[in-house]
Amino acid sequence: MAIGTSPLARKLSAFVKLSASELVVLERLHERRKSFSAGRDLVHQGQSEQAAYILAAGWVVSYKIQPDGSRQIVDFQIPGDFLGLRSVLLHTSDHGIEPIVDIEAAEVLVSDLLRAFAETPRLATAILWAVSRDEAMVVEHLVGLGRRDADARMAHFLLELGARLSLVGMGSRQSYPCPLTQYHLADALGLSAIHVNRVLRKLREDGLVTFRDGVVVFDDYEGLVALADFDPAYLDHARPLLP
Amino acid sequence: MAIGTSPLARKLSAFVKLSASELVVLERLHERRKSFSAGRDLVHQGQSEQAAYILAAGWVVSYKIQPDGSRQIVDFQIPGDFLGLRSVLLHTSDHGIEPIVDIEAAEVLVSDLLRAFAETPRLATAILWAVSRDEAMVVEHLVGLGRRDADARMAHFLLELGARLSLVGMGSRQSYPCPLTQYHLADALGLSAIHVNRVLRKLREDGLVTFRDGVVVFDDYEGLVALADFDPAYLDHARPLLP
Structure with missing residues (x-):
């Protein structure tokens, strides 16, 4: 490498x-x-x-x-x-x-x-931040479990995953490859597989996001952000914190 | 200091x-x-x-x-x-x-x-672990929100707090001082204040734990651990990982 x-x-x-x-x-x-x-x-x-x-x-x-x-x-x-x-x-x-x-x-x-x-x-500091940030996202996700409705929860999950992938060059605001099954989504979001299916269809029909054949496509990124009340700040690293 | x-x-x-x-x-x-x-x-x-x-x-x-x-x-x-x-x-x-x-x-x-x-x-490594461990406990706590019943949730919360305080010399397996109100407990555990009251009374009447006048007293530590399915491993630091 x-x-x-x-x-x-x-x-x-x-x-x-x-x-x-x-x-x-x-x-x-x-x-x-x-x-x-x-x-x-x-x-x-x-x-x-x-x-x-x-x-x-x-x-x-x-x-x-x-x-x-x-x-x-x-x-x-x-x-x-x-x-x-x-x-x-x-x-x-x-x-x-x-x-x-x-x-x-x-x-x-x-x-x-x-x-x-x-x-x-400096590497120690960077790793400390990375680990801390990753865990913060898990916390955000788990807090959301109890509070967001199923549509907003799915929207937030797909946006967050996209933001994380974007950081390592494996995704963008347009789309990303995703090997997760509906069973993974169901287990992670506390929904039944049938409910996952219904939510994904609704988000697709509303023109917001399409998850099909192992690819997530953001059809309306801003619309999805609004639905999820997602804070995309950490996508916008204009510059590293430490020069 | x-x-x-x-x-x-x-x-x-x-x-x-x-x-x-x-x-x-x-x-x-x-x-x-x-x-x-x-x-x-x-x-x-x-x-x-x-x-x-x-x-x-x-x-x-x-x-x-x-x-x-x-x-x-x-x-x-x-x-x-x-x-x-x-x-x-x-x-x-x-x-x-x-x-x-x-x-x-x-x-x-x-x-x-x-x-x-x-x-x-070495300090960086230790801080990395401490931060990572703290966040792991938050995750454990949030996962428990959805899965444990109210009694087990309260028991787990009080045990975990005791373990954390014990690590910094502010608590033991017998008791610890705790300034949290029933409203804090309610908000943290996803219960109503009335429900918190009822759960605490039940745990006290069952001879497991008493939270009164700003002090948590473990009346039956092992019994509480069993109720909460609590893993107290991180209380048992026989030796530091790095000599």
Whole structure:
């Protein structure tokens, strides 16, 4: 991979203008790349785990098994996101991680992070922000579960995903590829699959957004933003915070 | 404040065994201490804000105003927690922050963090974990909103708060002081104040936990853990992860 072209490098560049030597340190974190197959848990809930990963290619779902055995989707991870960073801290993982498609991920040990942060503290700051921002989006999403109606919830979800993908160069305000099934959407949004189907049809017929054949197309981006009361501020990184 | 006695130092010590010089760097982050009065927003939702804070004393509530004008409590912050770290990144704050009691907080600028991380990258790792863990708890809490019944939700909330306070030396498995009102609990747990009252009475009558006169007393810690299906693993830091 060429220096500075990894999804994580693109994402962090929105926060910090990384120098050539900082980009080298960042790419070195991607050295131990591994492949994982779709549908086979990368991390089981409750598993003892000492490695974290940087997702380099593919999509992943994080979920929690509830005491009643049902599955709650906590978030989806896309390239540039960390996987299982918390498992490094907690003695066991507090959630399961399952690839939705075949993925590639780079294994990152605590010692790797320490070495990288020692070489470039600006990288530590950028990663702190990225992780903090990602979690903030999960919070926003979960808060929305209880408050928004189904149409607004779906609209917000599709917009947020688009904004995250845009940051790593995998989407735009026009469209993005999306391998999620209606079952994923249902589980993540607390809706039935039939309800998901109905909501998607309504949004399409209203000329706002079309999700079909693995592609989300924004037919009326501003209209969708208004429906979802979505704050697209983090799409508009005019300049990195740290020069 | 003596070196290494700040709540943040205590909290991070669970993750990383901090050296004397690392503790000095950490305490230096507390230099610009400010006082804020109860009930007056520290940060307004939507405010442009370039400073973050480390909470040194007191309790704070973070909330989001929903499009319909209602208020959703996202989390409570206790000493040792960061306030508004995300606002430094996002151009505007995505939530409001209001002191519940009079508080003291140390202002931290991006440049302060960068300098501290440059001096001790282990500190960066520890802060990354602390922030990541805190957000994980919010996620856990929000996931629980939809799935647990009211008794289990209250039990989980009181146990989690106890675990967090214990980490900074402000609580134990026996009891902790708690300035939250029944209205705070209601807002955070998605219940009415009357329902909160009823749930607390039931838990007390069942001999599990008593919340009265600003103190939470665990009458039967193990019983409460079982009711809440609470994983107390993060209370049991036998040793810091990094020696």
